[in-house]
Amino acid sequence: MAEDDQATPNLVNRRALLRLVGASAATGVLPPGGAAAENAAHGMHGSDAKPAAPADEAVPVYEFLNGDEAAFIEAAVDTFIPADEVGPGALELGVATFIDRQLNSGYGRGDRMYLQGPFIEGTPEQGYQLRMTPSELIRNGILDVNAYVRAKYKSTFDGLSNDDRVAVLTQLERVEIQLPTVPTPYFFYLLLDLTMQGYFADPLYGGNKGKAAWKMIGFPGIGAMYADKIEAYRNKQYMSEPMSIQDLL
Amino acid sequence: MATKLKPVDIAIVGLGWAGGIVAKELAATGLKIVAFERGGPRATNPDFMAPQVHDELRYWRRHELIQNLRKETLTFRNDPSQLALPMRQLGSFLPGEGVGGAGTHWSGLHWRWTEWEHKMYSGTVAKHGKGIIPADMNLQDWPIDYHELETYYDKFEKVCGTSGKAGNLQGKKIDGGNIFEAPRASEFPNPPLTQSHGMVLFEKAARNLGYHPFPVPASNASRAYVNPDGVALGQCHYCGFCTAYGCEANAKASPHFTVIPLAQKNPNFEARTNSYVMKVNLDSRGKRAVSVTYLDAGGREFEQPADLVVLAAYVFGNVHLMLHSKIGKPYDYQRNTGVVGRNYAYQSMGGVAALFPKGTYLNPFMGAGALGTWIDDFNSDNPDFTKLGFIGGGGISTGNNGGAPISRRATAPGAPRWGAGWKKAVVETYHRFASVGNQGSVMSYRQNYLDLDPTYTDSFGRPMLRLTFDWQENEFKQMEYARGICGTIAKEMGAEQVLSRRERGRYSIVPYQTTHNTGGTVFGDDPRTSALNKYLQSWDVSNVFVVGSSAFPQNAGRNPTGPVGALAYRLADTLKERYLQRPERLVDV
Numbered sequence: 001m002a003e004d005d006q007a008t009p010n011l012v013n014r015r016a017l018l019r020l021v022g023a024s025a026a027t028g029v030l031p032p033g034g035a036a037a038e039n040a041a042h043g044m045h046g047s048d049a050k051p052a053a054p055a056d057e058a059v060p061v062y063e064f065l066n067g068d069e070a071a072f073i074e075a076a077v078d079t080f081i082p083a084d085e086v087g088p089g090a091l092e093l094g095v096a097t098f099i100d101r102q103l104n105s106g107y108g109r110g111d112r113m114y115l116q117g118p119f120i121e122g123t124p125e126q127g128y129q130l131r132m133t134p135s136e137l138i139r140n141g142i143l144d145v146n147a148y149v150r151a152k153y154k155s156t157f158d159g160l161s162n163d164d165r166v167a168v169l170t171q172l173e174r175v176e177i178q179l180p181t182v183p184t185p186y187f188f189y190l191l192l193d194l195t196m197q198g199y200f201a202d203p204l205y206g207g208n209k210g211k212a213a214w215k216m217i218g219f220p221g222i223g224a225m226y227a228d229k230i231e232a233y234r235n236k237q238y239m240s241e242p243m244s245i246q247d248l249l
Numbered sequence: 250m251a252t253k254l255k256p257v258d259i260a261i262v263g264l265g266w267a268g269g270i271v272a273k274e275l276a277a278t279g280l281k282i283v284a285f286e287r288g289g290p291r292a293t294n295p296d297f298m299a300p301q302v303h304d305e306l307r308y309w310r311r312h313e314l315i316q317n318l319r320k321e322t323l324t325f326r327n328d329p330s331q332l333a334l335p336m337r338q339l340g341s342f343l344p345g346e347g348v349g350g351a352g353t354h355w356s357g358l359h360w361r362w363t364e365w366e367h368k369m370y371s372g373t374v375a376k377h378g379k380g381i382i383p384a385d386m387n388l389q390d391w392p393i394d395y396h397e398l399e400t401y402y403d404k405f406e407k408v409c410g411t412s413g414k415a416g417n418l419q420g421k422k423i424d425g426g427n428i429f430e431a432p433r434a435s436e437f438p439n440p441p442l443t444q445s446h447g448m449v450l451f452e453k454a455a456r457n458l459g460y461h462p463f464p465v466p467a468s469n470a471s472r473a474y475v476n477p478d479g480v481a482l483g484q485c486h487y488c489g490f491c492t493a494y495g496c497e498a499n500a501k502a503s504p505h506f507t508v509i510p511l512a513q514k515n516p517n518f519e520a521r522t523n524s525y526v527m528k529v530n531l532d533s534r535g536k537r538a539v540s541v542t543y544l545d546a547g548g549r550e551f552e553q554p555a556d557l558v559v560l561a562a563y564v565f566g567n568v569h570l571m572l573h574s575k576i577g578k579p580y581d582y583q584r585n586t587g588v589v590g591r592n593y594a595y596q597s598m599g600g601v602a603a604l605f606p607k608g609t610y611l612n613p614f615m616g617a618g619a620l621g622t623w624i625d626d627f628n629s630d631n632p633d634f635t636k637l638g639f640i641g642g643g644g645i646s647t648g649n650n651g652g653a654p655i656s657r658r659a660t661a662p663g664a665p666r667w668g669a670g671w672k673k674a675v676v677e678t679y680h681r682f683a684s685v686g687n688q689g690s691v692m693s694y695r696q697n698y699l700d701l702d703p704t705y706t707d708s709f710g711r712p713m714l715r716l717t718f719d720w721q722e723n724e725f726k727q728m729e730y731a732r733g734i735c736g737t738i739a740k741e742m743g744a745e746q747v748l749s750r751r752e753r754g755r756y757s758i759v760p761y762q763t764t765h766n767t768g769g770t771v772f773g774d775d776p777r778t779s780a781l782n783k784y785l786q787s788w789d790v791s792n793v794f795v796v797g798s799s800a801f802p803q804n805a806g807r808n809p810t811g812p813v814g815a816l817a818y819r820l821a822d823t824l825k826e827r828y829l830q831r832p833e834r835l836v837d838v
Contacts, residue, residue, distance in 0.1 A: 080667040087672055107311055114322045114337045118704065122334040125327055125757040129334055166668065173666070192667055200654040201306040216672075217679045219614055219654050222303035226487035226615035227443070230649075234446035237610050237680075248300035 060097045064104035064135065068156065072142045073099050075158035079165040080195045087216030090199050090207070098198030098207030099138075108135035132182070134190060141187030144179035145172070203244045214242045223248045251542055251552040257281040260541050260555035262526045262570065265350020266810060267796045267817045268561030269504030269512065270405075273478075274821030276515035278829070283553060284518070285543055287320075287525045287566075288347030291505045297353075297495030299488075305653035309493045314354040316344040316563075320525070321707040323565055323714040325758045329582055329696060333715045335705050341757070342764040343493070344563040348522060349505030351563065351764060356492040356618030356650065357468035357501050358808040359411045361402045361815075364431045365630040366805040367391040369640070369692075377635045383723060387592050387693045388640065389802045392774045392783035395431045398815045401822075403434055405814035406466075409502035410474040410482045413437035413466035427463045429625040439471045442485065445649035447611045447683045447742075448622040454741035460626045465646060466811075467619030468502040480507050489651035491618030501618060524551075527709055529558050529574035531790060538576075538793050544709065556832070557824070560770075560795040561817070567799040568593075568699045568769035569714040576790045577770075577780045580698050582717070588780040588788075590699035592768040594804040595718060595756070597689035599728040600645065600735040602682065603744035604661055609681040614652030621648025627734055628690075628806045632727075639726035641690035643806040645735055647683055647742075654679070662748055685739045687731035688763070690806040691724055699769045719756050729753075765809050767801040774836075782836040784823045785816065791834040796820050 062070045074096045083089030090096075102108050110133030119131045132140065142157075149157045149168060157168060171177045172188040179187060198207030200214070202222065208214065214221055221242030229238065258280035261268045272284050291297075307313050316322075316339070324333035345351030365372040370388045373381065382388050415436045416426025441464035444452070455462040469491065470482040483498035491501060499506050512518045523546035530540045530552070540554040560567045571589045572579055580591035605611070623646035625631065632642050651657070659682045660666075664674035702715040732749060739747045773779025776788040781800060787793040796817050798809040827835055 081672060082669055084669050084672070086669070086676055110319075112312065112317050112319055112339075114318045114335050116335075116705075116708075120332065120334060123327070123331070123755075125755050125759070126325055126334045127340060127757070127759045128337050169667070195667075196658065197306060197310060197655050200658065202304055204304070205306055214654065217654050217658075217676055219652055219679070222490070222653075223300055224486075224488055224614065226489070226612075227484060230443050230445055230487050230612070230615045233610070233612055233615065234449060235610050236612075238612055238615070243300070245300045245304060 060094070060100075062097070062100040064108070065100045068146070069139065069142050070096065070100070071156065071158040072146065075160075075165060076169070076191055077195045077198070079162065079169055080192060081199055088212040090195055092209070093199060093207055093212055094209045095195055095198035095207040098201065098205050099194045101206050102194060102197070103135040103138055109133055110135075128186070130183070130186065137182055137186060137190055141179060141182040141191070144181050144187070148177055148179070204246055211242045211244055251550040253552045254554070256554035256556070257283050258555065259283075259557045259559065260285065260553055261559045261561055262541065263350060263560070263562035263566060264348050264504070264509060264520060265345060265561070265563070266352040266504050266814050268559070269349070269352070269508040270814060270817035271559055271561060271796065271821050271824075272512040272518060272520075273508035274818065275824060276512040276518040278825060279517055280829070282518045283555070284512070284520050285524045285526045285541065286348050286520060286522045288522065290520070290522045291348040291353060291495070293495065293497065293499055293506050297497050299497040302495055302497055303488065303490045305490075305655050308354070308490075309653070309656055312339050312343065314345055314347060314493065314495065315339055316346045319708060321709070323716050324702045324705050325716045325718070327717070327719040327755050329717055333702055333717070335713065336758055340759045341762050342766055343761070344565060344764065348509060348520065349503050352504040352810075353495050354493050355501075355810060356808075358619045358621070358810070359406065359409055359466045359468040360807040360811040361431060361433065362395070362805050362807065362812050363429065363629040364395045367393070367395050367398070369803060372630055373634065373640055376630065381634055381640065385695045385721075386640070386723065387695060387778070387802075389592070389771070389773060389778055391802065392772055392779070398812070398819060399431075399434060401815035401818040402811060404818050405811065407438050408476050408478060408507055409468040409814075410439050410470040410476055411437050411466050411468050411502075412439040412442050412464075412471035414441050414464055416463055425463060427623070427625055428461050429629060429631060437466065438476075439474055442467050442469060442471045442617060442620050443487070444622060445612065445615060445620065447647050447649060448620070450742040451622045451647040451685070451738065454738050455622075455624050457741055458738065460624045462622050462624050465619050465621040465623045465648065467617065469617040469619050470500045470502070476507065478507065478511055480511070485617050487615050487617050487620070489614045489616040489649075489653065491616070492650060525709070526570065527573075527711065529560075529570060529576060529793060531574065531576070535575060536790060538790055556792060557828070558793045559820070560793065561797060564766040564769060564797060564799040565699070565714050567795050567797055571770055571780065571795070572701050572714070573711055576787055576793055578789070579700060582696065582698055582700070585695055588771070588776070588778065590769050591778070591780075592693035592771045592802050593697050593699050593716065593718060594691040594693045594767045594801070596691050596763050596765040596804050596806070597643070597720070597724055597728050598686060598762045599643070599689060599732055600684055600686035601732060601739050602659065602684050602748040603739035603742065604678065604746040604748070605681040605683070605743060606745045607677070607681065611649070611680055611683055612652070613649055613657055613680070613683075616649035616651045618650055619648075620650060621646045627731055632730070637726065637730055639723045639730070641692060641723065641727050641806065643687040643689035643727060643731040645685065645687050645731060645738065647685050661746065685735040685742070687728065687735055688806050688808075689724060689727045689731060691804045692721070693768055693803040694721055697721075725753055765798070765804060767798045767804040767809060770795045770799040771802045772800040773802065776838055784827070784835045785820050786828070786835050788838065792832065794820060794824070
């Protein structure tokens with residue numbers, strides 16, 4: 001199936017396909033959970049990783065991303081932070097859902113940015129000078145990268161093998177690929193930053209499911225009061241079951 | 250067309266520490282006062298309640314409490330030869346918005362500036378001669394000295410419940426406090442906060458090296474406390490959500506629960522929130538302010554007549570309103586004349602990062618905004634300027650300020666930024682990484698200034714403020730010198746690796762550095778080099794006073810909030826005891 005996808009990009013509505021996979025997951029035909037279902041469907045790495053989501057959780061429904069974009073984001077976050085023995089991967093923690101919601105939010109729509117012209121290219125020290133909001137930047141960047149990948153690999157980004165995805169992201173990071181619409185570093189670092197935000201933010205926003213990234217790094221959550229601990233735990237490991245905002249409401 | 254409102258006695262623009270203090274002190278006079286705040290009302294309950302306020306994405310990354318650039322921003326360039334472009338996203342500094350201003354989301358480092366830091370010009374010349382001052386450096390004194398401010402510094406510390414240890418009590422040097430501080434009449438109102446492991450390491454290392462470490466004066470209350478106004482502060486929880494956040498415990502002193510509610514107890518005082526002041530209107534001769542024009546949340550325009558106008562916005566707001574309202578002569582870089590916008594300065598945040606051996610637990614999440622151990626051995630005028638070739642200094646410190654991991658995810662050098670290698674590196678580094686920082690002074694220069702942008706306008710149609718700033722050789726030398734000291738301390742602390750944090754490059758508006766901007770409406774004794782006289786009164790429009798760090802002629806190597814609060818208390822006394830008795834120019838030209 002993965003090879004078919006690579007050969008005929010965009011002919012199948014991948015999200016619809018995944019929903020079918022998710023539906024069959026509910027019947028117990030495939031391993032449950034969005035991330036696990038996707039791994040199983042594509043025979044990707046990490047298919048032996050434990051599903052992080054509860055068995056009755058549906059495949060994510062995206063607010064903002066279309067099917068192609070969702071597939072791209074899922075593949076990108078999975079490549080940025082793969083599941084391994086050190087800790088969970090971004091995809092299973094819901095980071096694609098996080099990014100989708102952020103792009104659809106006031107932040108994604110640039111509601112606190114100055115977006116009036118004239119738009120002139122400045123020096124690096126003068127910072128962001130594009131007319132695009134974060135949502136527009138990601139959307140255009142995905143089109144750019146997919147166009148590049150299609151030309152070189154005859155596939156969309158999400159259809160690539162893990163090694164090839166790593167190669168593409170590395171080229172973007174090193175600015176060895178010049179994207180036509182979106183300056184490569186802006187796209188790359190926004191995507192990476194959003195991935196890190198979703199991985200480590202409070203689970204309230206859809207990522208960091210089960211506070212798994214906090215557990216991995218040793219951050220004991222947000223409900224902590226340490227007045228009686230800061231001295232007692234000098235140079236001693238401190239960890240408790242992390243609390244999130246929703247845990248404490 | 251603006252709706253003209255009934256006149257009031259005093260209009261205050263901005264309701265952070267500066268405006269809040271002036272409002273509280275003047276409300277008791279019975280005069281009719283309106284304070285304008287561009288943002289909304291804020292109260293600990295409901296705005297800063299836990300657990301919701303412990304939200305790193307919302308407060309640190311989405312800037313919930315910070316100025317909305319869609320409405321108003323500034324343009325920036327490094328030097329006058331460049332075209333300035335708008336700051337479209339927040340970065341280098343984070344001006345506050347909403348009642349309490351930046352006072353809601355500050356860290357709480359609460360300093361008195363030293364005697365030299367109020368008299369940088371004469372103090373430097375006395376020790377080193379005039380020849381040490383670079384030709385382009387506009388080094389100048391405050392028109393008042395430390396001793397004229399001491400009672401106001403004292404008052405502000407007591408209002409804030411500042412936690413610390415005196416190092417110079419009425420001239421007597423005390424070990425364990427800052428022996429380089431100016432003499433203080435009384436001890437801090439609260440004892441120091443409890444040190445973290447990293448701070449203990451820093452203290453020992455600094456002592457071993459012959460330096461004089463002390464706890465950072467912190468307006469994060471180390472114990473429950475009731476201030477002289479009867480306002481209760483809770484004990485700091487060391488929760489690690491402090492800088493950029495509101496405090497649910499009211500342990501971090503903030504105007505929104507101290508001075509401002511006290512002002513609001515007076516029926517003659519009104520806080521008019523979501524009200525964006527556009528301009529101060531002058532009479533036909535341009536000599537007297539008659540009103541302020543503002544927009545409410547719905548964009549309706551109002552004109553509020555007032556006999557006295559106090560500008561207490563953030564640095565940029567004060568300078569912008571002065572320029573846009575044509576109060577005082579704008580600074581002209583080409584001719585080196587004019588005063589409004591002159592002497593803008595910033596602060597350098599340098600030093601080193603230190604990676605401690607595996608198995609070290611610094612517990613970064615147990616922290617408070619101002620929880621730190623500091624040395625002033627290389628700050629103020631303690632360095633030998635003649636020998637080192639620079640003027641100024643920096644505070645060197647380490648601290649525990651929070652461990653929320655969107656921001657705190659440093660990795661050792663050479664580690665990948667993503668992928669399995671990144672994950673391994675970030676997990677290995679999280680508990681054992683600390684910074685030994687240098688907070689460096691920045692002098693003022695002819696070529697670093699604020700004026701009105703010729704191209705870009707804000708959402709209200711006003712010309713934007715234009716910021717022209719770059720690091721200068723004097724500051725690079727200070728940063729490099731201090732970085733060496735920081736490295737030595739980090740090694741002495743037992744760091745396995747010491748990493749230099751900054752290369753020598755141009756100032757960039759992109760990464761967050763510090764919200765310690767200064768200057769632009771400097772106060773002084775000479776109207777050719779200052780916009781305000783020693784009473785913070787405009788030289789040109791005598792019923793306009795300006796308070797905040799925009800009055801500082803240059804920036805020191807420590808945080809500005811202490812002197813901002815002290816100046817606000819002094820201004821309130823000036824107005825009550827002098828100006829309101831005889832509303833006229835308080836200093837003759």
